[in-house]
Amino acid sequence: MALLFLSKHDDPTRWSAALHRHLPELDIRIWPETGDVGDIDSALVWNHPPGELNRYPNLRLILSLGAGVNHVLDDPDLPPGIPIARIVDPGLTGGMVEYAVWAAMRYHRNLDVYERFQREGTWKKLPMPDTARRGIGVLGIGEIGSACAQALSAFGFSVAGWSRTPRTLEGIVSYAGNESLKPFLARSEILICVLPLTTATRGIINAELLEALPKGAFVINIARGGHVVDADLLAALDSGHIAGATLDVFQPEPLPPEHPYWRHPKVTLTPHIASLTNPDTAVLPIAENLRRLSAGQPLLHLVDRESGY
Amino acid sequence: MALLFLSKHDDPTRWSAALHRHLPELDIRIWPETGDVGDIDSALVWNHPPGELNRYPNLRLILSLGAGVNHVLDDPDLPPGIPIARIVDPGLTGGMVEYAVWAAMRYHRNLDVYERFQREGTWKKLPMPDTARRGIGVLGIGEIGSACAQALSAFGFSVAGWSRTPRTLEGIVSYAGNESLKPFLARSEILICVLPLTTATRGIINAELLEALPKGAFVINIARGGHVVDADLLAALDSGHIAGATLDVFQPEPLPPEHPYWRHPKVTLTPHIASLTNPDTAVLPIAENLRRLSAGQPLLHLVDRESGY
Numbered sequence: 001m002a003l004l005f006l007s008k009h010d011d012p013t014r015w016s017a018a019l020h021r022h023l024p025e026l027d028i029r030i031w032p033e034t035g036d037v038g039d040i041d042s043a044l045v046w047n048h049p050p051g052e053l054n055r056y057p058n059l060r061l062i063l064s065l066g067a068g069v070n071h072v073l074d075d076p077d078l079p080p081g082i083p084i085a086r087i088v089d090p091g092l093t094g095g096m097v098e099y100a101v102w103a104a105m106r107y108h109r110n111l112d113v114y115e116r117f118q119r120e121g122t123w124k125k126l127p128m129p130d131t132a133r134r135g136i137g138v139l140g141i142g143e144i145g146s147a148c149a150q151a152l153s154a155f156g157f158s159v160a161g162w163s164r165t166p167r168t169l170e171g172i173v174s175y176a177g178n179e180s181l182k183p184f185l186a187r188s189e190i191l192i193c194v195l196p197l198t199t200a201t202r203g204i205i206n207a208e209l210l211e212a213l214p215k216g217a218f219v220i221n222i223a224r225g226g227h228v229v230d231a232d233l234l235a236a237l238d239s240g241h242i243a244g245a246t247l248d249v250f251q252p253e254p255l256p257p258e259h260p261y262w263r264h265p266k267v268t269l270t271p272h273i274a275s276l277t278n279p280d281t282a283v284l285p286i287a288e289n290l291r292r293l294s295a296g297q298p299l300l301h302l303v304d305r306e307s308g309y
Numbered sequence: 310m311a312l313l314f315l316s317k318h319d320d321p322t323r324w325s326a327a328l329h330r331h332l333p334e335l336d337i338r339i340w341p342e343t344g345d346v347g348d349i350d351s352a353l354v355w356n357h358p359p360g361e362l363n364r365y366p367n368l369r370l371i372l373s374l375g376a377g378v379n380h381v382l383d384d385p386d387l388p389p390g391i392p393i394a395r396i397v398d399p400g401l402t403g404g405m406v407e408y409a410v411w412a413a414m415r416y417h418r419n420l421d422v423y424e425r426f427q428r429e430g431t432w433k434k435l436p437m438p439d440t441a442r443r444g445i446g447v448l449g450i451g452e453i454g455s456a457c458a459q460a461l462s463a464f465g466f467s468v469a470g471w472s473r474t475p476r477t478l479e480g481i482v483s484y485a486g487n488e489s490l491k492p493f494l495a496r497s498e499i500l501i502c503v504l505p506l507t508t509a510t511r512g513i514i515n516a517e518l519l520e521a522l523p524k525g526a527f528v529i530n531i532a533r534g535g536h537v538v539d540a541d542l543l544a545a546l547d548s549g550h551i552a553g554a555t556l557d558v559f560q561p562e563p564l565p566p567e568h569p570y571w572r573h574p575k576v577t578l579t580p581h582i583a584s585l586t587n588p589d590t591a592v593l594p595i596a597e598n599l600r601r602l603s604a605g606q607p608l609l610h611l612v613d614r615e616s617g618y
Contacts, residue, residue, distance in 0.1 A: 125582050
């Protein structure tokens with residue numbers, strides 16, 4: 001049996017080498033050079049062409065190359081019943097934490113304003129903000145969101161997290177469920193979105209959510225572009241209710257050249273680089289799942305197709 | 310006896326309130342309203358006029374309002390023999406750590422380059438840097454430098470510290486003394502200066518030091534402007550050997566409007582705001598020293614006038 005590697009964004013040579021370090025015998029087929037489609041029993045995928053996964057009659061496991069699996073579930077012709085496993089990669093989580101801390105610290109310490117002061121040639125000190133009184137809210141406290149919340153908490157920020165179901169994290173105030181979203185937002189001067197993209201979270205950063213944030217709040221999105229209603233965010237930035245947004249993800253990507261985000265003075269944007277899956281660290285749980293698949297043992301990090309994560 | 314508060318930069322009302330919370334009976338005189346100069350036995354100072362401290366015949370303790378004491382020692386007419394105490398303020402240290410992490414993370418993750426890409430309308434991903442292989446060097450690992458080094462080490466960076474005398478810090482590679490400066494610099498892709506300004510460290514960031522850094526290194530100075538030979542740093546930026554500098558401190562301050570730093574594309578500058586002494590947290594060791602002065606007990610955080618810190 002063989003693993004199909006199916007991604008136009010990831011380097012098959014680097015991934016094959018990383019996989020072979022753990023599974024030297026593994027037969028890897030690099031799409032579209034699949035060989036006999038009947039050989040394929042597992043597929044490691046990123047943004048596969050819709051319907052493609054129906055071509056493999058013996059497929060028994062779909063492995064996502066990203067932490068989010070919306071790129072898999074968005075396929076209307078996804079073969080039913082086949083288990084889907086998320087990636088759990090300490091390297092990917094670390095990159096997200098680095099970006100979240102950089103973006104939050106920049107707003108907390110008025111460094112976006114000091115950038116403007118430098119351009120204007122203005123030497124002016126602003127009052128020093130109080131870290132302990134700075135409310136930061138993390139939308140989505142799964143694997144990555146928890147790590148972001150705890151890294152920020154270590155600096156002494158007042159950090160809260162919001163999730164669908166209650167979670168207990170040391171030093172983090174936890175809010176759960178739709179009815180607690182408003183009170184969570186009311187204390188989030190800096191909001192960081194790390195949610196999975198599901199039917200329940202698509203468009204969650206809309207006019208109503210933004211209005212529930214304190215005046216002058218900042219929004220950081222490192223999840224998916226589909227979480228944001230762009231017109232609502234632009235309106236909230238233009239009204240002054242939202243003081244700034246740092247966006248790493250967009251709908252679509254690449255962000256079209258004419259999009260107003262590119263030149264908006266209150267928007268900082270990066271081209272979906274907050275983090276990348278690192279083959280050297282991400283390959284471990286993938287190799288373990290392939291081993292379990294061969295041995296008929298329970299698989300790890302499986303996704304619930306209903307909830308979408 | 311009375312405490313003289315002598316600073317044009319700090320708010321006497323806020324400091325008086327903070328001091329009175331711990332020492333309700335304390336007689337505080339706000340310079341230049343000193344009353345009888347013979348009443349003054351301690352002085353809390355920032356950038357006092359040279360010679361001014363000779364006017365108080367009963368002065369027994371000089372307390373610095375900043376972590377650095379060069380502003381005290383630079384007075385050629387400083388009365389001899391009177392103990393000088395540094396401030397030790399967890400709030401001040403925390404602010405320095407926040408700034409250092411922000412500045413280092415920005416360079417580590419190429420966010421300075423992505424800022425330019427946004428201005429140019431370029432959507433382009435750069436390779437993801439490896440945190441564990443990123444060498445960060447902290448020049449000066451006293452109270453503040455140690456905290457910066459340990460915060461960066463917590464992200465997984467490869468952090469080294471350099472100091473005059475050897476120090477042992479968990480997770481930090483320690484270099485000590487002049488003969489180890491070159492090997493320390495050779496592994497510092499991001500150099501953060503947190504040194505005290507003394508006769509030995511003035512102008513330490515000069516052509517020779519910059520040349521010993523790896524090509525493409527970054528320099529972050531949050532100590533004092535006097536540590537940097539500006540012409541040498543500008544030459545190293547222009548030659549491309551140094552890829553960028555983030556500077557919070559200058560000689561003189563405010564930085565004159567015509568200074569090339571203001572408009573240099575590789576310089577990020579802020580107006581000495583990396584941290585500020587916070588009266589609410591800094592007042593504790595000051596109050597303790599005043600109590601010890603009254604009780605004739607040994608004083609804390611004393612400065613060695615010879616070494617300058």
